[in-house]
Amino acid sequence: MYCKEWIDKLEVQPLERAEYIRLLSDYTEEDRLYAQEKARKIGDRYFGKQIFVRGLIEFTSCCKNDCYYCGLRRSNPKAERYRLTEEEILDCCREGYALGFRTFVLQGGEDAYFTRERMVHIIRQIKSAYPDCALTLSIGERCQADYAAFRQAGADRYLLRHETADPAHYRVLHPEPLSLEHRIECLETLKELGFQTGCGFMVGSPGQTPETLAKDLLFIRRLQPQMVGIGPFIPHGDTPFHNKPHGTLELTLFLLSLIRIQQKQVLLPATTALGTIDPRGRELGILAGANVVMPNLSPVAVRKKYSLYDNKICTGEESAQCRSCLQKRMESIGYTLVTDRGDYPA
Secondary structure (H helix, E strand, O other): OHHHHHHHHHOOOOOOHHHHHHHHHHOOHHHHHHHHHHHHHHHHHHHOOEEEEOEEEEEEOOOOOOOOOOOOOOOOOOOOOOEOOHHHHHHHHHHHHHHOOOEEEEEEOOOOOOOHHHHHHHHHHHHHHOOOOEEEEEOOOOOHHHHHHHHHHOOOEEEOOOOOOOHHHHHHHOOOOOOHHHHHHHHHHHHHOOOEEEEEEEEOOOOOOHHHHHHHHHHHHHHOOOEEEEEEOOOOOOOOOOOOOOOOHHHHHHHHHHHHHHOOOOEOEOOHHHHHHOOOHHHHHHHHOOOEEOOEOOOHHHHOOOOOOOOOOOOOOOEHHHHHHHHHHHHHOOOEEEOOOOOOOO
16 A cells, blocks of 8 residues: 555655665555556646657667677677768658658767767758757767767757666676766766756666666656656677566556656657567557657668667567558557657746
8 A cells, every 4th residue: 555655655756765665666566557547647637648759760880888788789799780871861861751750869879980070960961951850869978078069069859878876786787987977977967058868777677676776766856857768678699688587568667657757747758678578568658658659760771780689679660661550559549649849848
């Protein structure tokens, strides 16, 4: 009974760390469904039955980092590396715009080829061609001068998952020289520069506990991001975590609901990873409180090469080209995709 009381409390004020821990340790399926109903009502209050779509462009699979969970890690000799040209990126935007997308997400590894100057030129080209569209970047940790230049060039949003708010857990997931301290500095800089800023984490990553998840929820409360991206951890066969169990659907859905209850107007995706572990994962994510989907606009020839984890869905209804299929999926649960930038409410 106390879990429902804490869920009710979360709607009006943050929980104490010990309360988060007990809630995440002791919740039942009945508690999860209770949180889901509350989260959905909150989402409907602020966004109605609208689901925002983002056109995802995975433009480089090259990465200088060696994160233990990621298939793009630099130490993976089996990773298929590619970089889209500027013209290929613009072609993706052109196709996406015709399909009704008004937000583009440039996502890639931390690739030194895409210097400040190259990124600024790409951003300006996109914003010049599609001034009514929002542009999100998800390209990792950069210096303050880079972030400032990207913002000045016209980038609107930046997604940088913090992965965990616990320093010891961060070290389980990342080798030196990456640090949680620097990741948080980057997120704070992005907010200061006026980006709509997103953080997030994998659910069920190796070493994650109710204690570390409590720190994540408290960190999100403190940062007050405009976006939060979470999805289940899924192992990749060519990484040190290849034999680790994947995150569960149930815990991911529960956390989506808790984040919606806590951060009422946040932009919250139902991720591709959620759709990978369950055929109806994205629909279930929407019902749990999510309000964003991110179909893939990347060229079909490279989609399988952007292999963050195993069995990632790469063709069919996750693709931008099958927008009508995704629309029918959303309509089947009472929601509709909208042609809208889908900004965080001012």
